[in-house]
Amino acid sequence: MLLYQQIRHHLQERLATGELQPGCKLPSERTLQEQFNSTRITVREALARLEAEGLIYSQKRRGWFVTPEKLKWNPAKKVNFNLLAQEQEFTPQTRIVSLNTLLDNTICPELGNGALYCLSRVRSLNERAIMFEAIHCAKARFVDLEKQRLDGSITEVMANVYAVEISHETCQISVTVLPDYVAEILEKNNGTPCLKITRSRYSADNDLIDFNIEYWLHDAIEMIVEGH
Amino acid sequence: MLLYQQIRHHLQERLATGELQPGCKLPSERTLQEQFNSTRITVREALARLEAEGLIYSQKRRGWFVTPEKLKWNPAKKVNFNLLAQEQEFTPQTRIVSLNTLLDNTICPELGNGALYCLSRVRSLNERAIMFEAIHCAKARFVDLEKQRLDGSITEVMANVYAVEISHETCQISVTVLPDYVAEILEKNNGTPCLKITRSRYSADNDLIDFNIEYWLHDAIEMIVEGH
DNA sequence: CAGTGGTCTAGACCACGAT
DNA sequence: TCGTGGTCTAGACCACTGG
Numbered sequence: 001m002l003l004y005q006q007i008r009h010h011l012q013e014r015l016a017t018g019e020l021q022p023g024c025k026l027p028s029e030r031t032l033q034e035q036f037n038s039t040r041i042t043v044r045e046a047l048a049r050l051e052a053e054g055l056i057y058s059q060k061r062r063g064w065f066v067t068p069e070k071l072k073w074n075p076a077k078k079v080n081f082n083l084l085a086q087e088q089e090f091t092p093q094t095r096i097v098s099l100n101t102l103l104d105n106t107i108c109p110e111l112g113n114g115a116l117y118c119l120s121r122v123r124s125l126n127e128r129a130i131m132f133e134a135i136h137c138a139k140a141r142f143v144d145l146e147k148q149r150l151d152g153s154i155t156e157v158m159a160n161v162y163a164v165e166i167s168h169e170t171c172q173i174s175v176t177v178l179p180d181y182v183a184e185i186l187e188k189n190n191g192t193p194c195l196k197i198t199r200s201r202y203s204a205d206n207d208l209i210d211f212n213i214e215y216w217l218h219d220a221i222e223m224i225v226e227g228h
Numbered sequence: 229m230l231l232y233q234q235i236r237h238h239l240q241e242r243l244a245t246g247e248l249q250p251g252c253k254l255p256s257e258r259t260l261q262e263q264f265n266s267t268r269i270t271v272r273e274a275l276a277r278l279e280a281e282g283l284i285y286s287q288k289r290r291g292w293f294v295t296p297e298k299l300k301w302n303p304a305k306k307v308n309f310n311l312l313a314q315e316q317e318f319t320p321q322t323r324i325v326s327l328n329t330l331l332d333n334t335i336c337p338e339l340g341n342g343a344l345y346c347l348s349r350v351r352s353l354n355e356r357a358i359m360f361e362a363i364h365c366a367k368a369r370f371v372d373l374e375k376q377r378l379d380g381s382i383t384e385v386m387a388n389v390y391a392v393e394i395s396h397e398t399c400q401i402s403v404t405v406l407p408d409y410v411a412e413i414l415e416k417n418n419g420t421p422c423l424k425i426t427r428s429r430y431s432a433d434n435d436l437i438d439f440n441i442e443y444w445l446h447d448a449i450e451m452i453v454e455g456h
Numbered sequence: 457c458a459g460t461g462g463t464c465t466a467g468a469c470c471a472c473g474a475t
Numbered sequence: 476t477c478g479t480g481g482t483c484t485a486g487a488c489c490a491c492t493g494g
Contacts, residue, residue: 002481002482002483003482003483004482004483005418028459028460028461029460029461030459030460030461038483038484039483039484039485039486040461040485041269041482041483041484041485042482042483042484044461044462045482045483048276048419049405049418049419052280052404052405052419052421053404053405053419054402054403054404058461059461060461060462060491060492061460061461061462061490061491061492062460062461062491062492062493063460063461063492064461070402075453075455076304076453076454076455076456077455077456078455078456168454168455168456169454169455170452170453170454170455171451171452171453171454171455172450172451172452173450173451173452173453174282174298174449174450174451175282175403175421175423175446175447176280176281176282177277177280177281189461189462190233190277191276191277191280191281193280193403193421193446195403218403218421219403221402222400222401222402223399223400223401223402224398224399224400224401225303225304225398225399225401225453226304226396226397226398226399227303227304227305227306227396227397227398227399228304228305228306228396230462230463230464231463231464232463232464256478256479256480257479257480258478258479258480266464266465267464267465267466267467268466268480269463269464269465269466270463270464270465272480272481273463273464286480287480288472288473288480288481289471289472289473289479289480289481290472290473290474290479290480291473291479291480292480417480417481
């Protein structure tokens, strides 16, 4: 039996029995190294696999932790992140990273030639940052967006303030790694796996209203999809 | 700039310019090591990140290769793998791994107490194995399933031979790693990231017809989801 | 300040693939 | 048989965290 597999299985067992509870800190790499008469490289081989599996995650230079419950999410339904999280007994939080104006639209031709807003936010569950998103919409359509509350549901701001209703959307979902600048913002190592979701949202008459890019930590979300 | 980042960016660039074409083999780890005056550990650090990103993949002890195009797939639609693949100009293939009878159903209580069939298959695109699935259904409902063609659409066999129509389904989708036995079958290293999809399919009167577990290589699939 | 994880060196042996 | 990737050793220095 391979050494890193032994370490991996040892930790898996301690996770399965509940000896290591969600959120709690694992022994340090050097402790594990001694315990298994091995080296840090080999220990990290095991940890990397557990991380890919979604069982543990690292906080930069702080240590390794047991992954909390995943948020269950149905991408086909209009989501309100805060409500969804609360239903599942998480404490959600949204932090605004920036609101920029892009003078020339190179992101999404469908949104026209005019200037765009780009709203970047980080969302957390129980103090753990799990998602970064960049929301793009036409500045002309949402004048003075910066004067609105932007840490809640954008869908609701669009509906209530600008009378723009979202009727349907298309998502593309793939598995990749956080772009380096996103990893920085989420305080993750570069190369951290994630789900990338790009989302185009339309009005009833098929006008593109906004175009969003989301990066979810791969171990923080589980999708539910219902087919006809 | 970190050394493994330099190596990573160097390869990313060669991928972006098309110098390294989909399917083609990368230089060996030892070649890269010399080229960057580094060590294999560091080179592999870069390769691991490119793999997580979905840009390259490894074939066990054969080398590293550029990832081909992804299959685009809408999980909310009834899929026929072969048709879907052909539409996107792949050559699909299905290999039957095993058809077992499970005498006591510990997999899925909803399928009743009776014996279950468990059909395991591997699906490939252009000779690359990209998915493993285990299909579970009640033996009593699909007697002599082993006498049917099982390398095509099971949905069609159910409809045409057994007059059982699937009306709707629920999927759960998460990111994890291949279980070790699946990694073996797909000839991947253990710890390879994947999309895990569990799928429950029902008849119009809400009878559970089958319960399936699928493991897709994370770099082989992109999902499209449409929301109301 | 001590301890942590992140990065890196310079080797080694093995099983397996290609030839 | 030779080259490949897979695993492993025994160290090192650094940046950062936490007390």
